[in-house]
Amino acid sequence: MKKYFYFSMLMIVSGIFQAPAQESLSTQDLVSPEVGKDGRVTFRLNAPEIREAKLTGDWMPQDGSDRAAAAMERGAEGVWTYTTGPLPSEIYWYHFLVDGVRTLDPANAHTIRDVASVFNLFIVPGDPGGLYSVQPVSHGTVHKRWYDSPGLGMKRRMTIYTPPGYEVSGQEYPVLYLLHGAGGDEEAWSDLGRATQILDNLIASGKAQPMIVVMPNGNPGDEAAPGHATGPLVQPAFMRPGMMQGDYITSFGDIIDFVQSNYRAKAGKEHRAIAGLSMGGFHSLHISRYYPETFDYIGLFSPAIMPRNNEEDPAFRNMDETLKAQRDNVYELYWIGIGKDDFLYDEVTAYRKRLNGMKMPYEYHETEGGHVWHLWREYLSIFSQLLFR
Structure with a gap:
C-alpha cells in the first residue's frame, strides 16, 4: 500500500512538472522559418487577433539605422506568412513587428544576443552556411x-x-x-x-x-x-x-x-x-x-x-x-x-x-x-x- 501511495504521488508530481512542456509542444503547429532547397525561406506567425505583422532581418536593405521591414500576409485562419526570394548560404537573424511592437518568432527556439538585443536565427545550408553549422566531425x-x-x-x-x-x-x-x-x-x-x-x-x-x-x-x-x-x-x-x-x-x-x-x-x-x-x-x-x-x-x-x-x-x-x-x-x-x-x-x-x-x-x-x-x-x-x- 505504501509503495502504491509513493508511486501515485510520483506520477502526480511528474505530471505537474511535465504538463507545461507538453502543452508547449502541442502548440507548435507551425514551421517557422522553413528553409527551402532553393534558399527561399517562409516565416509563419499564428496571430488572428492582430492588425498588422511585419518581418525584418539582416538580409533586408538598410533603412536608416535599422533594416527595412516587409509586410506579412494574413491567411484565412489568422496565420501570417512571408516568403523571401532565394537567399545565399549564410547565418541570418530576424524578428517580427506585431502591431509595431518588436517580438521574437514563437515557433523558433533558436535565438542569439547581440549587445542588448535578442534575435531569432536560421542557417541557409551550403557554403559558407555549412562551415558555421555543427557537422558530424570531431569536436573541440x-x-x-x-x-x-x-x-x-x-x-x-x-x-x-x-x-x-x-x-x-x-x-x-x-x-x-x-x-x-x-x-x-x-x-x-x-x-x-x-x-x-x-x-x-x-x-x-x-x-x-x-x-x-x-x-x-x-x-x-x-x-x-x-x-x-x-x-x-x-x-x-x-x-x-x-x-x-x-x-x-x-x-x-x-x-x-x-x-x-x-x-x-x-x-x-x-x-x-x-x-x-x-x-x-x-x-x-x-x-x-x-x-x-x-x-x-x-x-x-x-x-x-x-x-x-x-x-x-x-x-x-x-x-x-x-x-x-x-x-x-x-x-x-x-x-x-x-x-x-x-x-x-x-x-x-x-x-x-x-x-x-x-x-x-x-x-x-x-x-x-x-x-x-x-x-x-x-x-x-x-x-x-x-x-x-
Whole structure:
C-alpha cells in the first residue's frame, strides 16, 4: 500500500512538472522559418487577433539605422506568412513587428544576443552556411575560465576553445587570441561568431591547424559578460567604461601568462596569433605592437585604428616607433580585412598609407559589405587557415 501511495504521488508530481512542456509542444503547429532547397525561406506567425505583422532581418536593405521591414500576409485562419526570394548560404537573424511592437518568432527556439538585443536565427545550408553549422566531425571543447588579472585588479572570465583530441593527445598547441568588438564580451565570438564551429570544421578538413583559441572579455572594467559577473544582473550596453583605453592593452600579459600556465600552449611568437573585429581589431593592432616580440600572426578585421581623445595614454605613445620595432622583429602575417561600405573604411585606408610609408608588409582583403558579423565570420575562416603553417 505504501509503495502504491509513493508511486501515485510520483506520477502526480511528474505530471505537474511535465504538463507545461507538453502543452508547449502541442502548440507548435507551425514551421517557422522553413528553409527551402532553393534558399527561399517562409516565416509563419499564428496571430488572428492582430492588425498588422511585419518581418525584418539582416538580409533586408538598410533603412536608416535599422533594416527595412516587409509586410506579412494574413491567411484565412489568422496565420501570417512571408516568403523571401532565394537567399545565399549564410547565418541570418530576424524578428517580427506585431502591431509595431518588436517580438521574437514563437515557433523558433533558436535565438542569439547581440549587445542588448535578442534575435531569432536560421542557417541557409551550403557554403559558407555549412562551415558555421555543427557537422558530424570531431569536436573541440569550450571552457569558461576565470583568471587573475593583477593589471586590472580583479578576477575576470574568458572563453577558451581547445581542439579535438586535446584532452588525450598530450601535445602542445599554438594559440590564437581572438578579440571581440564594442558591445561584445567573452561570449561574442563563440556565439555570434560561430568560432567553435568554424574551427571544428576547418580542423576536421585539414584546412586549419589544431589550435587553442582564447576569447577574453575586452572591457577592462568588467569581470565577465552580463549575467556571469558578481553583483546584480545588469543590462548589456554597447559602450563600456574604459573599453578603448590602454589598461586592457598593457594588462594583456596577464591573459597570456594564464594560458601558458594552465594549458599546453606552445611558447614563442611563432606559435601565437592575435586577431579581432572592430574594437578587437583596435586591441589587436595595439597589443601586437606593445608586445612586439609576442605574436607572429596579426589579424585586423574592420578595425578601429586610433583611440578617441586619449592619445596620451602610455599604451598609445610612440606609434610609429613601436610599429617599426614590430616590423624589425619580423612576423609571418599582418592581415587586414574590411568591407567597402564599412564606416571605418577611410580610417583603415589612412592606416594602410601609414604602413606603406614605413614599408611595413601586410596582406589586404577588401570585400563588399559593411560593419557586420557575416564578414567577420568570413575573415576568421580565411585568417585561421593561414596560421601556424
